[in-house]
Amino acid sequence: MTIIMLDPGHGGFDPGAVRYGLQEKDLTLDIAGKTRAALRPYPVDVFLTRDADIDLELAQRADLANKLGADYFLSLHINAGGGTGFESYVHINASARSLELRDVIHKQVSNFYSSSGFRDRGKKSADFAVLRLTQMPALLLENLFIDLASDAAKLADPVFRQQIAGAIATGLVIAFGLTLIPVPADGQAGEIGN
Ligand SMILES: [Zn+2]
Numbered sequence: 001m002t003i004i005m006l007d008p009g010h011g012g013f014d015p016g017a018v019r020y021g022l023q024e025k026d027l028t029l030d031i032a033g034k035t036r037a038a039l040r041p042y043p044v045d046v047f048l049t050r051d052a053d054i055d056l057e058l059a060q061r062a063d064l065a066n067k068l069g070a071d072y073f074l075s076l077h078i079n080a081g082g083g084t085g086f087e088s089y090v091h092i093n094a095s096a097r098s099l100e101l102r103d104v105i106h107k108q109v110s111n112f113y114s115s116s117g118f119r120d121r122g123k124k125s126a127d128f129a130v131l132r133l134t135q136m137p138a139l140l141l142e143n144l145f146i147d148l149a150s151d152a153a154k155l156a157d158p159v160f161r162q163q164i165a166g167a168i169a170t171g172l173v174i175a176f177g178l179t180l181i182p183v184p185a186d187g188q189a190g191e192i193g194n
Contacts, residue, residue: 002044002176005065007075007130008032012055017080020152025053027155028076031143034165035076035172041181042173062133072101072172073138075130078155079145086113087121089140091131098137105139105171112167116154118144141168 008028010016016024029050036046047068049061065073079087088106090098102123110120121142131138143164144151154160166183173180 002072002178003068003070004039004044004046004172005049005068005070005073006032006035006046007049007061007065007073009075009077010055011050011053014055017078017146019080019147020149020156022078022146022152022156024078024080024146027078027143027146027161029053030158031076031161031165031168034162035168038165038169038183039172042178044172044176044178058129059133061130062135065138066133066135070134070136072176073130073134073136074105074168074172075128075138075140076168077140077142079142080147081145082147083121083145084148084151085119085121086110086144087124087142089124089126089128089131089142091138092125092127094125094131095137098139101137101175102139104175105168108171108174109141109164109167112163113144116160116163118151118154 010025010028032048039046049064050056086109088102090102106123114120128140131140144155146152146155
């Protein structure tokens with residue numbers, strides 16, 4: 001079974017980016033939990049590097065995925081610093097497989113953000129520690145900008161966060177060649193029957 005490690009960025013004493021009463025660490029944990037729920041109907045084992053508001057070093061996050069033998073590592077972040085929209089990162093030395101999986105997931109998430117009026121900032125690469133230290137294909141998503149009022153207003157909306165999670169889950173399902181189960185518009189299919 002495919003093992004997916006979701007990594008909610010920041011946590012504990014490290015709130016990540018903060019603005020408009022929002023903290024990056026809370027948003028990433030919420031989106032990760034919603035993504036795990038959206039994947040519940042699928043034959044994948046989903047783990048979170050953290051399931052609570054605790055701090056974890058970047059190397060610890062990668063170690064958790066490496067020790068688990070995860071097939072994929074997906075780190076969730078919220079951007080800041082002036083801008084708007086969505087972007088994805090793979091490591092500068094990412095494998096062909098990692099690039100291939102990113103293309104599929106990026107497309108799904110970008111389609112969702114585009115349909116919501118947000119721009120696609122592109123497919124990028126960087127020497128981020130969690131991407132460098134993980135031994136499996138890995139991706140980092142920067143989901144909108146917490147310091148732009150119009151982006152933050154959407155991030156503050158749990159229904160919108162559910163839709164982000166649904167788009168990420170759909171991307172993972174397609175990327176790993178699983179059969180997509182249609183979900184209602186509210187994206188809650190993963191919750192039904194629980
Ligand atoms: Zn971050």
